[in-house]
Amino acid sequence: MAVLDRRIVYHFDWTVFTLSLGLAAVGLVSVLSGTWGGAHHGLDPLVVRQLLWIGVGTALMTAVALLDYRALGSYAYLIYAVAVGLLVVVAVAGHSTGGSRRWINLGVLKLEPSEVAKLALVLVMVRYMREEPPRGGWKAHQMAVPAILLAIPAALVLKQPDLGTALILILLTATLVFVGGLNWRTLAVLALGAVLVAPVGWHYLKPYQRERLVSFLNPESDPLGSGYHIIQSEIAIGSGGHWGKGLFKGTQARLNFLPEQTTDFIFAVFAEEFGFAGSMLLLGLYAGLIARGAWIARHARDRFGSMLAIGVTGIIFWQVAINIGMATGMLPVVGITLPLVSYGGSSLIMMMIALGLLISINVRRYLF
């Protein structure tokens, strides 16, 4: 392992690598724009930090790409345990911002364990389902372990509260269980169950989370309250038009009409300044990455690699779908970052590690 195999370099997946760096570049520009206060203010520290994370992330992505992903199978439960442990630490001694407790302050980095939890959950799910399911697919009772594996981190994340990440954890599990071979009938029963459980879930939502859902359904009902974010985001995106207003010329972002403009609503910042052309470019980069991920999953040498590729692709897909859906007013406001684009060290680095795994899966099919 220590010796770098020539074939790894030879078969390195430049598609994933290039698309990832392209998205990171879009993200950097968007963070720059979202924090721009005029030339006399200079660069915001956020931009410098984001650039730093991209550098660290790229290095880690490359390093992970060179590793044999199969080794992770053995560490999956350990990694999962560490991730859950970190979530517990957050719950006990986390750093809170704006009413939610999501971070562990490490000095240089405010680690967001929920980001770690996403990848850890994917790993442990893939590990659990590494064997072929019995004929006819996994039965419901065989899904008890995955259900518990999901429930622990999801409950901890919900407690923060971070409805977005909890939702992603659920969707990732669903995706993996579906691809992993869940019995069709069980699938149908679970889908029905989800519909029935929804009202109960409503009961456990925090008031602000309910408000967001209501205002999503009817943003004009409270244009200065919760609906405000949705309306302002739509205005930003729509006012961009075909070609956008130009870098630093987006008034919605510049004049702070957009909330969370370097994280959850960064898409609106980009779409306002680069228009429909820019949004299509960004969406195209994601589509390329997702398509490549699905292709790698199909062509992986083993079931573990294939499932892992699906998991990584799923992380990207669900976050992109929910984030853009939210920014364009198709989905309620839940705090989910736009992968590789939103500001944030934890999410960027975890995402790049995940993409490193994707490259690794693709490279390894030539090696054994």
Place this chain on the structure above:
Amino acid sequence: MARFGSREKNRPVPKLDPRITALTVLMAVVLTAAAGRLYYLQVIKHHELSELADRNRIRIQRLPALRGLVYDDRHRPLVDTRPSFDAVIVPEDTRNLSATIERLEKVLNHDHIAEKLEDAEDQGRPEFEPVTVDERLEWPQVVALETHQLELPGVSLQVNPRRHYIYDSLAAHLLGYVGEVTVRDLNHLPDYRMGDEIGKFGLERSLETTLRGDSGGQEIEVDSVGRRLRLLREIPEKPGDSVVMTLDLDLQKAAEQAIGNRAGALVAIDPNTGYILAMASFPAFDPNVFAGGITPANWRALAMDPSHPLENRAIQGAYPPGSTFKIVDSIAGLSDRTLTPETTYFCPGGLYYGGREYRCWRKQGHGTISVHRAIVESCDVFFYEVGEHLGIDRIAAWAHALGLGKKTDIELDNERTGTIPSTAWKQRRFHERWYPAETLSVAIGQGYVTVTPLQLADLAAEVANGGTLYKPQFVKEIDALDGSVVKSFPPIIESRVRIDPQVLEEVREGMAGVVNQPDGTAHGAKLDNVIVAGKTGTAQVVKEGQGVRLKEDALPERYRDHGWFIAFAPVDHPKIAIACIIEHSGHGGSSAGPVVKAVMQKYFEMNPPQGGPPPKAGPTTNPVTQPADQADAQTE
């Protein structure tokens, strides 16, 4: 090696394949939906959302233009706009509204603040909108308010431009007033916004478009919390143009002073141009109370006042002309040859006609009398005869030709037409035939006939200028801010009546006699240096025959006659023509006469007659014209 064999070796994991395909399809659908949504927002709804983005960030602030000034004929300001310090309360920002009101009332020494707030609340003004509770604060009040600022949360001072009528009620009816534009007016005035000032009455209303100017505006970029960031665009306001009136401040003051506190009106015009030199009406009002919004209580007081202070009696008062109408009789009779300077009638103090006595004001009678003495002494019997010989329709035709019974078209609202009766008029109005006896009343300016003071001023001017009826104008020119003349208003001739100069001379001589002969009815109005020509009149308030004529002093005031005096001077080169009425004052010579005299005096003090005292008026001033002209002296 491996690369070439990879296709063979790396077949997809078979069991997973269909489900990966299903997932891929799902992801493709979702991403396509996102692309569709972006197309909808960024391409289809782009225009609408761009506008919303602009509305988000751009605040439009209007810069109202400064209203134009109003000057008298010598460019002395009559109306300007001054800063007014107003106290405003934002109810929402007060911690304890009633305590704040109480404290503010103490500071301003004013106790209507709570009332104003209640009014505002009744009008549905929201809590966060400032309410003006006191206007035009005096300097000590401003200082007091500033010093107590900390104890008065929610109270602040605002400086607003406020229309200011420098001489308060001076020429109030002519200048008019401004007020806040009404919601109903806003529907058809697209350039106006709620709260804008608009001319409501008088000159302020007639010349609204000139005075108002064009308001400008600023587009200011603001951020999400409303902080002003920069000025995007500015359209500077264009101040209104100034109006230079034909009115003379000193003459106007003299007229109003002379009328004093008696109800009445006076109009002084230049007979050679139709320019109004003074126009007074009493009771008047102070237009300053309208500026910045009149309180409902003040408005009610003005509108309901039984003495009608808002009415401009000079054009809105229609009164019987009384004996001043004898000038019309004389011109008509002499022109139509039913009367000559030599014609005499005998006045025994009354005339029996149709079984009824028509009295002369002088019980003992005037004896044998000709037209000159009949004008000078205002003999009623003589003019009963003149009227009888003319007939009502000829009187009416001449009266109409001289501009009576029709609007002068002065640029002011609500002008009255007055009434000149005729057989046709009576048929139309009452469906009744004209009784010849009624002509006798009309001949001495009673009965159905009514005129406005402005119309009688025009009559005096026509006699003065030889029969030209000018449109009465009160604006001489409109000046831009830099003093350049934007527009001037040359005299406009409405009509010209061809009157034989001999006829005119006879009438003028008679009118000169009224003032200058010792037995004239307005001998008191005589001036030392100028020969004034005039005619008195007494308009009966109680109809003739309604009872025994009592002595004036014995009647309650509201039944007393109105006194008229119309005049022009100098008789040979007239410069000024005046009509004046003093309500319920009895005889015109003794009530309106001195008022006109005071105005004349002031006028000739300011404009001394050239070449010292003019020669005595006589037949020599105007050479006798050829008889050929006499045939078409009549116009109608």
